[in-house]
Amino acid sequence: MAASDGTVIIGGGLAAAHVVQTLREHGYPNGITLIGDEPTAPYERPPLSKDYLQGKQAADASIVHDAGWYAEHDVSLVLGEQAASIDRQHHVVRLDSGSEHPYGNLVLATGADSRRLEVPGADLPGVHLLRRVGDAESLKDSFSAGGRLAVVGAGWIGLEVAASARQAGMEVTVVAPGSTPLGSVLGQEIGAHFAALHRANGVELRLGTQVSGIIERDGRAAGLETSAGEVPADVVLIAIGAVPATGLAEAAGLDVANGVLVDSALRTSDPDILAVGDVANAQNTRLGRLRVEHWDNAIRQGTLAAQTILGHDDRYDWLPYFFTDQFDLGMEYVGHAGPDAQTVIRGKLESGEFIAFWLEDGTVAAAMNVNIWDVNDTLRALVGRSIEPARLADAEIPLAAL
Known part of the structure; x- marks a missing residue:
């Protein structure tokens, strides 16, 4: 068996884990290599803003399969290394370390990155993002000191962290430009219900408010400068959405628009390369083109990509599903x-x-x-x-x- 007959997956999240799991469960005989830029095996991200922050779950509880499982299933794990480029002509993935990994099929499960807030002070110590387990560890450490948390953004991550912080005993202020939390997803009436829930639990909501900067004191973030005045804080979380991690795909010349464009079988403009999860802007046979950043979609698309590699005729035809727990x-x-x-x-x-x-x-x-x-x-x-x-x-x- 030539190495290039195998499958390489780039990514360390839930979608990547389910590509591997489904391939092996269905008797895929060729080599599999999973490349992740974090030091841990692929894990689930939803607990990072909920159970892990609240101390209900250890970080390693969200790992899908431990290293032993991958070894038992003849999967090569390459962790803590960054994929530098894709050579489509020679079917090779090159890493920053200089190593090369030939592929027959390549799956991009690179996920999404937290959207940055472009204001003065956004890089100060005490300003957090939440996307990876390291982010959650740092944020949880800050919760143990108590004090005040300012959250920029009233989407799912912002509200879930606000709830977790209140349950940890912190004072919490959420600042967002919209008139209603989650209004762009759930509409005004249900968004107002979430606003009432948070206010009833002691969260201050400053809606219709723009952030113009991060206040600095003694070299650290000390709050927000906003259109409605200052918001003092000991910790700041930026939770203003995510950007699909398409850099590798763009550099490789794949079609990209709000994610990597894929068909209903999750194939990109290069039929030997697939994309799954948060990074995939996929053609849903029922709803048209969608890019979905949720747990259920990562599992299902990981499974579908494996089925495509196995030669099955399954398609992206399911309805999006998501959940939340707040207070x-x-x-x-x-x-x-x-x-x-x-x-x-x-x-x-x-x-x-x-x-x-x-x-x-x-x-x-x-x-x-x-x-x-x-x-x-x-x-x-x-x-x-x-x-x-x-x-x-x-x-x-x-x-x-x-």
């Missing part, structure tokens, strides 16, 4: 809706237990269960159907009867 709110969301979709509520928001539907042109585009469990599969089956809003809202009608 006493746990929820699951399935589907894909724009912020201007019509929102229909089954139950009462103030009870803390309800189901939300989003309709576009009379069709259910997405649904979310909040503190109501074992219904998400039923909600998934409703997405794509035309259902009268009054029936969706009527809790006397069983979900299964809709």
Whole structure:
């Protein structure tokens, strides 16, 4: 067997782990090399903003498979090394260290990087990002000292860390330019519910507010300069979204636009190279082109990429799914809706237990269960159907009867 008959995966996250796992589970006979630029084996990232920060889970609990598993399954792990370039002509990945790894199929699972805040002081000690386990370790260490946390951004990461910090006893202020947390994802009504949840738990929200700089004191971050005045803080988290890590793909001449462009089988413009997870802007056979930064998608796309390499005819056809836990709110969301979709509520928001539907042109585009469990599969089956809003809202009608 020639080395170039094998598969090389670049990336150390959940999608990469599931490419490897699926290939071996289905009897893939060729060599597999996984290259990650972190020193740990591929791991799950959702606990970094929740259970790990809250001290409920150790860092190594999120590792998908330990090094022994990879050895047992004849997988070469190359950790703590950066891929420098892809030579598509010779089917070789070159690392910064100078080593070369031939491939028959290459999978890009390079993920995304935290978006930087371009203001004075953004690089000061005490300013944190949260994308990797090292980021979470540093942020958790800062929580142990207590004090005040300022979060820039009111998306999923910002709100999850705000909740974790409050539960650790910190004072927390969230600053964001929008009028509603998560408004671009969940719309105004449900976004307002998340705002009320955080305020009820002692988080100060300064919405409609721009950050112009990081306050410096004694060589460290001491808060935010904003359009609504200063926000004093001992720790600052920048959580303003993520940027797909497309540098390798661009340098290799692959088609890139808000991620690496792939078809419904996850193949790039080079049929011997696939892309999965946060970095993949993929053609969904039901919804069109999507780039999804969530746990479920990483697992499913990792599996699909392996199926493509194995010669199967599977396609990217599932609905996006994600979840969050903040304070006493746990929820699951399935589907894909724009912020201007019509929102229909089954139950009462103030009870803390309800189901939300989003309709576009009379069709259910997405649904979310909040503190109501074992219904998400039923909600998934409703997405794509035309259902009268009054029936969706009527809790006397069983979900299964809709």
